[in-house]
Amino acid sequence: xxxxxxxxxxxxxxxxxxxxxxxxxxxxxxxxxxxxxxxxxxxxxxxxxxxxxxxxxxxxxxxxxx
Numbered sequence: 001x002x003x004x005x006x007x008x009x010x011x012x013x014x015x016x017x018x019x020x021x022x023x024x025x026x027x028x029x030x031x032x033x034x035x036x037x038x039x040x041x042x043x044x045x046x047x048x049x050x051x052x053x054x055x056x057x058x059x060x061x062x063x064x065x066x
Contacts, residue, residue: 006041009034 007013011031018025025033 009038009041 011027011034014030014034014037015025015027017037018030
């Protein structure tokens with residue numbers, strides 16, 4: 001598993017991210033959503049612990065489209 005270390009998300013950093021995606025985000029709102037974005041990134045990091053494997057083939061799948 002890859003250990004990801006991100007700098008803390010501040011209002012200024014959130015504004016920069018929004019600017020990169022062409023979203024208008026004012027200072028007070030950026031400060032307000034910074035903890036929420038931090039939680040979202042934390043949930044995304046938790047997905048790294050899920051072991052993904054090969055998807056087994058579906059033998060019941062019929063490829064004739066009638």
